[in-house]
Amino acid sequence: MHVMVTGAAGYIGERLIATMLGRGWHITVLGRAAIDPAAAPRLRLYEWRLGANVPEPAFSAEKSFQNVDAVVHLAHDWSGGTGAVDEKNVRDTCKLLNGSRAHGVRRFVFISSLSARPDALNRYGRTKAAIEDCLSGPGEVAARVGLVYGGRPRSMYATLCRITDISPVIPMIGADQAVQPMHIDDVCAGIIALVERPDLTRKIYGLGDPHPVTFGDFLRALARHRRGRRLRLIPISRRAALFLADITAGVPFLPKIDRERILGLGGIRVRDTAGEIAELGITIRPLDDGLAAETLRRRLCTEARTLLHYALGGKPRLSTVKLYVRSLERLGIRRAISLPPLATRYPSVLRLVDPHGTMLASDLDRRLGMAMRIAEASLEDPVLFQLNHRAAPTLAALRLLRTLTAEILLWPLRRILRWRCR
Amino acid sequence: MSIDRTTDVLIVGSGPAGASAAFPLVEAGFRVTMMDAGGLVPTNDPARPPLAHLRSGVPGKERYLLGDDLRMLREDDHPSPKLRAAAPIGFTKRFDDFYRPMTKDFSLVGTLDSGGLSNVWGAVVSAFDDDDLSGMPIGYAELAASYRTIARRIGVSGTDADDVGGFHGTGLPLQPPIPIGGLAQELLNRYGAWARGHGQAGRIRLGLSRNAVLSKPLGERNACTLDNMCMWGCTQGAVYQSLQDVAALSRYGNFAYMPGMLVRAVQPGGDAYVAEGNHSDGAPFRCRARLVLLAAGTIGSTRLVTGLMKWHGRRFRLLNNPAFAFAVMLPCRLGTALPEQGFAMSQLSFVASLDHSYATGSLYAADGFPASELIEQIPFSFAGGRRIIAQITSALVLGLGYFPGEFSDNHLCVEPAAEGEHIRIEGRRTAQFEPAFKALRRRLIRAFLQMGAIVLPRSTKVLPQGGDSHYAGTLPMGDLLTSDCELVGMPNIFVVDGACFARLPAKHLTFSVMANADRVGRRIAARYRTRPPGPS
Numbered sequence: 001m002h003v004m005v006t007g008a009a010g011y012i013g014e015r016l017i018a019t020m021l022g023r024g025w026h027i028t029v030l031g032r033a034a035i036d037p038a039a040a041p042r043l044r045l046y047e048w049r050l051g052a053n054v055p056e057p058a059f060s061a062e063k064s065f066q067n068v069d070a071v072v073h074l075a076h077d078w079s080g081g082t083g084a085v086d087e088k089n090v091r092d093t094c095k096l097l098n099g100s101r102a103h104g105v106r107r108f109v110f111i112s113s114l115s116a117r118p119d120a121l122n123r124y125g126r127t128k129a130a131i132e133d134c135l136s137g138p139g140e141v142a143a144r145v146g147l148v149y150g151g152r153p154r155s156m157y158a159t160l161c162r163i164t165d166i167s168p169v170i171p172m173i174g175a176d177q178a179v180q181p182m183h184i185d186d187v188c189a190g191i192i193a194l195v196e197r198p199d200l201t202r203k204i205y206g207l208g209d210p211h212p213v214t215f216g217d218f219l220r221a222l223a224r225h226r227r228g229r230r231l232r233l234i235p236i237s238r239r240a241a242l243f244l245a246d247i248t249a250g251v252p253f254l255p256k257i258d259r260e261r262i263l264g265l266g267g268i269r270v271r272d273t274a275g276e277i278a279e280l281g282i283t284i285r286p287l288d289d290g291l292a293a294e295t296l297r298r299r300l301c302t303e304a305r306t307l308l309h310y311a312l313g314g315k316p317r318l319s320t321v322k323l324y325v326r327s328l329e330r331l332g333i334r335r336a337i338s339l340p341p342l343a344t345r346y347p348s349v350l351r352l353v354d355p356h357g358t359m360l361a362s363d364l365d366r367r368l369g370m371a372m373r374i375a376e377a378s379l380e381d382p383v384l385f386q387l388n389h390r391a392a393p394t395l396a397a398l399r400l401l402r403t404l405t406a407e408i409l410l411w412p413l414r415r416i417l418r419w420r421c422r
Numbered sequence: 423m424s425i426d427r428t429t430d431v432l433i434v435g436s437g438p439a440g441a442s443a444a445f446p447l448v449e450a451g452f453r454v455t456m457m458d459a460g461g462l463v464p465t466n467d468p469a470r471p472p473l474a475h476l477r478s479g480v481p482g483k484e485r486y487l488l489g490d491d492l493r494m495l496r497e498d499d500h501p502s503p504k505l506r507a508a509a510p511i512g513f514t515k516r517f518d519d520f521y522r523p524m525t526k527d528f529s530l531v532g533t534l535d536s537g538g539l540s541n542v543w544g545a546v547v548s549a550f551d552d553d554d555l556s557g558m559p560i561g562y563a564e565l566a567a568s569y570r571t572i573a574r575r576i577g578v579s580g581t582d583a584d585d586v587g588g589f590h591g592t593g594l595p596l597q598p599p600i601p602i603g604g605l606a607q608e609l610l611n612r613y614g615a616w617a618r619g620h621g622q623a624g625r626i627r628l629g630l631s632r633n634a635v636l637s638k639p640l641g642e643r644n645a646c647t648l649d650n651m652c653m654w655g656c657t658q659g660a661v662y663q664s665l666q667d668v669a670a671l672s673r674y675g676n677f678a679y680m681p682g683m684l685v686r687a688v689q690p691g692g693d694a695y696v697a698e699g700n701h702s703d704g705a706p707f708r709c710r711a712r713l714v715l716l717a718a719g720t721i722g723s724t725r726l727v728t729g730l731m732k733w734h735g736r737r738f739r740l741l742n743n744p745a746f747a748f749a750v751m752l753p754c755r756l757g758t759a760l761p762e763q764g765f766a767m768s769q770l771s772f773v774a775s776l777d778h779s780y781a782t783g784s785l786y787a788a789d790g791f792p793a794s795e796l797i798e799q800i801p802f803s804f805a806g807g808r809r810i811i812a813q814i815t816s817a818l819v820l821g822l823g824y825f826p827g828e829f830s831d832n833h834l835c836v837e838p839a840a841e842g843e844h845i846r847i848e849g850r851r852t853a854q855f856e857p858a859f860k861a862l863r864r865r866l867i868r869a870f871l872q873m874g875a876i877v878l879p880r881s882t883k884v885l886p887q888g889g890d891s892h893y894a895g896t897l898p899m900g901d902l903l904t905s906d907c908e909l910v911g912m913p914n915i916f917v918v919d920g921a922c923f924a925r926l927p928a929k930h931l932t933f934s935v936m937a938n939a940d941r942v943g944r945r946i947a948a949r950y951r952t953r954p955p956g957p958s
Binding site (some may be wrong): 027154225309310312313327329331348351354356357366368369370371372373374376377378379381384385386387388389390392393395396397399401403404406407410411414 | 477478479483487489492494495496497545724753755756757758759760789792793794797798800801802803804805806807809810811812813814815816927
């Protein structure tokens with residue numbers, strides 16, 4: 001399968017490219033993103049921006065790249081302009097569409113939004129609807145994406161993460177507004193289905209949870225999973241929200257909130273996506289599952305840093321932390337252990353509550369054991385595991401004695417603290 | 423697609439017993455089919471760097487040290503670090519799924535993989551003498567030629583010339599011993615000085631180990647390169663594994679090796695026997711054979727014989743070597759640099775006489791072990807354990823000792839059940855074990871102390887029964903089998919693996935199992951020399 005993708009550098013685009021490469025597909029990227037050389041054999045890049053003509057070679061077969069099977073259009077020009085609808089965006093997209101038709105590409109997937117309506121409150125939604133009207137041919141479909149979350153936080157997901165991270169109390173508009181969130185991997189699965197499936201009966205496919213949640217519930221879930229805390233939302237009027245948006249645009253460290261988004265939030269209408277999702281043959285993970293998986297990695301990273309720091313007696317390298325997280329994920333471990341907060345800040349404290357040898361089996365014991373093996377197999381300094389230089393035997397014996405004494409003295413304390421900790 | 427096959431001789435199992443029985447039969451012209459339940463075993467990467475190099479930090483280090491399948495991170499209770507590092511994940515799973523063992527106080531290890539446990543064994547070889555074989559219907563004389571044949575074929579390295587050379591067996595063709603490290607040499611030197619000052623009577627003897635590991639190339643197998651990666655499997659082919667024999671056998675036109683064929687039952691069928699089972703993809707097969715040699719491992723062969731003789735529910739005596747581990751430190755070696763090269767398998771052997779028998783064991787240099795394995799054993803905090811191990815590795819020797827099978831009192835039973843049979847094993851040691859072990863421990867501590875070495879306090883641990891993986895004695899020669907290992911009451915069924923040994927001395931069993939299997943193969947060939955069994 002050979003797919004041409006625009007907007008590959010964006011939030012969804014980044015994930016989509018990785019997923020498609022993982023399936024062995026060939027990808028022609030139109031845009032300016034830098035190519036990862038490791039992916040180079042099945043990925044090629046042509047300089048392009050929305051509105052320019054598509055370079056001819058982009059559509060043609062060369063070496064291992066067959067003819068383009070599908071175009072996935074994620075790029076959106078945010079440069080603005082005025083008017084009810086961003087006519088330039090519509091024109092430029094049609095240019096791409098015509099180019100695709102001229103080369104006989106059998107499938108054109110336009111990434112739209114659940115807010116797409118001719119009478120949407122935000123220009124973004126109106127523009128997306130206008131572009132959808134350009135799709136007329138049999139293989140030309142639009143994927144209306146809802147509220148996407150998951151993966152590396154970017155775009156609106158990043159903004160919402162930052163908002164819920166900042167404070168347990170935030171002013172918010174539209175807390176009761178129904179939204180249809182979807183994990184980014186499910187969105188990618190949907191886009192891939194739209195590319196792959198031979199027969200599509202519809203023109204518009206909504207990629208959002210058929211069972212909507214309120215925006216407030218979404219934010220509260222985000223806060224609960226990311227920060228483990230209860231979020232309180234203070235309802236404000238739309239005018240107040242727009243005012244706040246203007247302020248935060250000026251202040252450097254606060255998250256930037258686009259006016260357009262606030263307007264869009266107000267105008268969302270729920271779409272019945274159940275049939276469309278079923279036709280694509282994808283399953284949607286529930287919000288809680290999706291968020292738990294997201295934050296699992298974060299919690300595993302914290303666990304990795306803490307346990308490795310303790311095991312090595314110093315800050316672990318990033319590659320070792322990554323190795324720990326990746327290894328546990330590969331082993332199918334779905335739970336991070338809970339560590340005393342003091343330990344996360346001062347990992348050496350774990351020496352006092354290290355369960356090893358106290359004959360009280362525990363998760364911490366097993367994870368520490370794994371951390372030790374992973375650390376030994378990583379690129380950390382090998383002398384941490386086998387001293388490998390010549391030293392006078394007496395000096396070495398003294399060092400050994402010192403460690404032994406410390407451990408013997410600590411042993412009863414550890415036993416007691418461990419018992420109290422259970 | 424079901425498979426129907428007819429052959430002269432069917433050998434069930436591709437481990438060392440089956441392979442050793444096959445050679446004389448194949449050479450005599452019989453049509454031999456060897457089946458095992460496993461698939462092909464993945465081979466190690468020949469480009470794998472030596473341990474010292476890996477430790478210093480090369481890209482891909484974690485792949486080699488943790489295993490591609492992250493085997494070093496798996497959770498299991500088995501005491502053997504070798505099993506953890508060398509055996510792929512799932513090594514024992516199919517065995518457990520098929521035999522559905524229910525064990526009490528017994529740590530059962532088995533695999534259905536091709537080559538069986540020889541893929542991960544410790545490769546120590548010793549020959550039984552007449553005392554070891556007492557109570558069995560054969561003596562050393564019957565096995566001598568076979569021992570020599572096996573040693574010549576698989577390549578055994580060691581020496582006759584030290585205090586344990588005679589114990590391991592004299593008069594066998596030997597390659598030079600694998601070079602031992604500075605630490606082991608120091609210990610050996612101190613032993614020499616100590617031994618000269620002490621009498622012969624009742625003392626502990628120490629010497630070079632004898633291993634089925636090549637110090638010189640043999641055929642297509644390379645000699646040991648001392649890369650110290652033995653724990654993770656040998657990439658040179660220097661350590662004997664039965665699949666090397668199977669490859670050699672496959673050059674004969676009258677030998678067929680069929681992996682992935684799980685033999686579920688062997689039953690009499692007219693003038694031959696019929697083995698039934700299924701291929702690993704599910705397809706059933708039937709194989710008719712005039713002669714069947716069971717070499718599926720003690721557990722496996724016992725199960726097949728139970729099915730054949732309708733002995734379900736019968737309690738078989740199962741022998742094992744009660745084993746113990748300990749750690750010894752040579753303080754004079756603290757502060758030495760780690761060697762660039764090393765041999766991580768048994769470097770030294772020790773023998774200690776007991777009241778009516780003897781215990782034996784192997785000594786290993788700790789630098790060939792992953793530090794994490796050692797840290798795991800230390801009853802201190804992980805942080806403290808790491809520092810201690812880092813400081814003492816260059817001075818640390820690990821010991822693994824075995825008691826004779828007389829101290830074990832295990833029983834095995836094949837029980838029928840609605841969902842299919844399962845194996846029930848109850849593990850026990852005799853009442854004599856505890857005092858004998860304590861006495862031996864005292865002697866070892868004292869002996870090492872006199873050599874200037876310290877047995878680390880509380881490091882002496884008795885392994886759970888079965889942890890040694892030396893299983894024998896369920897179908898003893900001279901009782902349930904004839905002296906030719908033929909099943910009494912079922913002519914032309916032979917059992918040639920550990921099950922046929924009526925006694926299990928403290929010596930490692932495999933070499934003797936192979937020699938006996940070779941002997942049985944020759945006896946069968948001689949019996950049918952004038953009238954070959956022919957196709958049915």
